[in-house]
Amino acid sequence: MQLAQRLKAIKPSPTLALNARAKALASQGVDVAGFVAGEPDFDTPEFIKQAAIDALRAGFTKYTPTAGIIELREAICAKLQKDNQLTYAPDQVLVSTGAKHSLYNIFQALLNEGDEVIILAPYWVSYPDMVMLAGGKPVFVETREENGFAPEPEAIRRALTPRTKALVLNSPSNPSGAVFSREALEGIASAVRGHDCLIISDDIYEKLLFEGQFANIGNVAPELVPRLVVVNGMSKAYSMTGWRLGYAAGPKALIAGMQMIQDQSTSNASSIGQKAALAALKGPPDAVTAMVEEFRVRRELIVSGLNALDGVSCRKPEGAFYVFPNVKGVLGRTYKGAPVGTSTRLSEILLDDFRVAVMPGAPFGAEGYLRMSFATSREVIQKGLARLRDFVAALS
Template sequence: MYLTSRVEEIDESPTLAISSKAKQMKNQGLDIVGLGAGEPDFETPDHIKEAGIEAIEAGFTHYTTTSGIQELKEAICNKLKRDNGLEYNTDEIIVSSGAKHSLYNTLQAICEEGDEIIVPTPYWVSYPQQIKLAGGETVVIETSEENGFKLKPEDLKAKINNKTRGIILNTPSNPTGTVYTEEELAEIAKIAVENGIYIIADEIYEKIYYDQKPVSIASLNKEIKELTILINGVSKAYSMTGWRIGYAAAESEIVSAMSKLQSHSTSNPNSIAQKASLAALQGSQEPVEKMVTAFEKRRNYILDRINRINGLSARKPKGAFYLFVNVSELIGSKIANNEVVDDNKLADVLLTEAKVAVVPGSAFGAPSYLRLSYAASLSELTKALDRIEGLLGTEA
């Protein structure tokens, strides 16, 4: 059987692979606690579901304009102005089948064979794979836990050359929960403008924060706005992961190129989901606020428990709903007769011995860490942490 090298070189999403294995074990009758999935455990708010139902009943079930319906693009423009202080026209907005699709379109539109895209670690698992699909090269910049997993300006400058096309910046971050300050973003923006490179701003977790509100880098000045391709969507904020609606905001030439690409791949995003997303952006934001309040309570609980378990430690995340746990002390140890050679093996031991599914840090370019999602109920978190504690013990 013949398969292209392009496909064979792509790795399966490790987060989805972990979730799949956990589901298989559940189907075998095992009680698995899943802390691997990157989706809220809350129901999509009723007013959003009702809008979807109304769209079906009204017969809004056919093709729409490739780049999304006009009223949704107008709502996105209003949202960006209201929440981020950004002025966009509807010809600078494209709606796609999820934020992942928006990112894919972006890289296909701006990245040529051999171009370099800078990606700080820890990174979301799909960044390097999508860069590879676009024919580009991922240039990794390692960040440190001591520095809050934040990119240092001097490290960015050192990696830029005539092949550099852009940098992906994810804030709030998956998997670390890191949120950049306005001052930190300004330093990165200055470097991008000086070198004429794009900022691909992944802001999908924008509404899930616990302290200072995240700043959109595009809002800093006109020069950086012209170089920014802003990626966002409704999946995380409105618990709409299965509805598959994301969007990008950028200069009209870039959006036009992305729309052309989309017209020959997926065509328009789901018509019903677009109407539901319109309700999400225009309707009550109270469900989002309640969800974030619940996430903050869970964050504080899981952080306290993890930092009391033998061999585990974690920093307090400022956004998103993940805890990035340092497990370096456990590498090389033996747990339940298993040699823990790396974070992948530790994740496997936790799944087989404690029946808790987590994602190894290697998937995010950061070995010796684990990502735990606290997008699970407090009762499920308690069960998971009791099991991990039972397996590893607590610090003296």
Template sequence: MSEVKEVSNILSDRISALSESQTIAMAKKARELAAQGHDVINMSFGEPDFQTPQYIKDAAKKAIDDGFTFYTPVPGYPDLRQAIVDKLKRDNNLDYNIDNIVVSTGAKQSIANVVLCLVNPGDEVVIFSPYWVSYEEIVKLAEGVPVQVQGSLENDYKVTPQQLEDAITSNTKLIMYSSPSNPTGAVLDEEELLALAEVLKKYPNVYVMADEIYEYINFGGKHASMAAIDFMKDRVITVNGFSKGYAMTGWRVGYIAANKEIASACDKMQSQMTSGTNSIAQKAAKAALEGGKETALEMSAAYLRRRNLVLDLISEIPGFKTSVPAGAFYVFPDVSYYFGKSYNGQTINSASDLSLFILTDALVAGVSGEAFGAPQCIRFSFATSDEKITEALRRIKSSLEKLQ
């Protein structure tokens, strides 16, 4: 009998190299403290505190009564995909048909589909930084090489055309960004997108994944899509969904709009992973789009009021430096002023140290910027009530005064 080889690690290298989502990890710590009886204010999670609008819930109930309880087409129901086509024309001036649309179980799956379908081992993927936590990890899963391009606080964390030009090499396959941005709230306007596109015009084999999940939470002008630039349309994969604008996080519905070759590839990939998205959630998503943007804009107005409240209160905290978020529902202050300071024998050496100190001392949960490619920052979500925001910032200011 041959000798059985002892395996020291049963897990694959792939999963061992993958980092846990820091937003989920911090939310877990906050829940653990709350379970112990502490009054924790959670500003770590990117989740609207609004209920899904009633007309969307009603459509889901009707879908159950109407018998939509069977497997769905892999890329989504045709009527939902048509509603997405109509939305893209109405809101974004984009002309597609349903063959260009793939509906997935949340925008995160949409992003994973795109990266896994485009990126070969060794391909470089330029990620505008600060970035959403999962971008880099998804690229690693595809065995691509993440290349961070860091936007500066002075430029509202936006990457410049020259920075993009300098980052592109013969190995570059994909550019990834979000606008409005998670975690910074930065919004790329039409002029800025055109300037970036002019750089990409010289590199026809480089594709762009534009994450527009926060489209309806925009405090400035009209939302702009890079896919609306004629010479870029076939090279841009627009990712969007329902979780943020329609407060449908638990429904898990996202989608892409892309050229037919890429859309077909994502359809094929999804057919072997999850198949079609939940039938009831799809009918709810169709109702959301057909109901227009009124409820989304009402929620956006509330986020704007909360943003202004957060900025007023943060301005009273010594050492916090922040840009003015133009969209989404996050504030992302540079907190490096506190690095090297101590309290009760605990020295703050990083944003992770500081976010943990704030959680344990102030009982307020935020997420270290290290998870977003900005180790000098902490992300706080203002998708919570005015009262909780006011109390959270009061606690944070009080706790930070202890650091010397």
């Protein structure tokens, strides 16, 4: 069978693939210290589960409007107003099957063949492939660790062309955990002010913040709001990754276009999930607060442990649940008679010989780094760090 050409443009998600390999080893009884999970290791709060159970019992099991039930879209508007000081009406909101689906809809609704999308590196692995699936061309702008992974406005200006259709922002960031300051956002705003492109703000890690206050680019540059689309969802803040509930809020015409794509693909997000999301947005923030406090403790543990390793340096992430250690000092060294060489080779050695699962930086657009999720217990973090010490001791 001859499959579609478009498949040639994309590759399987490396994070999902490595996670699957680590899980397969674990299911064979191998004791793997896993740092690849892209989801909180907490259960969905009880009151959210109860809302879903109530919805089921009440027979709320049928199609809903494609865009989502009106109560949920109103609650999303209220959330965006209260938390983000952004004003949206329910007809500017589309509820989808996860924030990933929201992003997919955006690119499908926006891009023509060859249109360019600026993506800041390091980036979440799915952005480039989603752009390419829609016929677009990802254009990468590198950011530097010394600048807290904030882009230099001049680098964005240089990347803008007449074909630039969008710029993707993700703060707190997967993979770096970096959070853009207001100054960094002002810099980005100044770079795109004269260029009519869409700004996609992926705020999925908004609630997982250890320092400072969250700001969206729309807060520092209100004049950009008419061409801003905010993407967010339930997965990370409410430990609801499996529920698949996300949303986008933005210009009416874009949302209407995205809805047309969704009408002809998935229709509405799960009816029960929507009721659960409604409860999450209206409920108390206690569970999120407790989760952030636990992540804060683990962040200290993992950052100090990594910085104690010869050849590794790790900046403290301000948000999300990832550290992004710089391992350039290790790549030049020799393991079992051969140079380690690349972050991909390093993660293979760590999984095969030391039973530590980490993501290489390369698929995130940052060779010389690893991504490690600390959405795992303190015990696993301690165990993993001990194994990393063994690895470093084995280098020459």
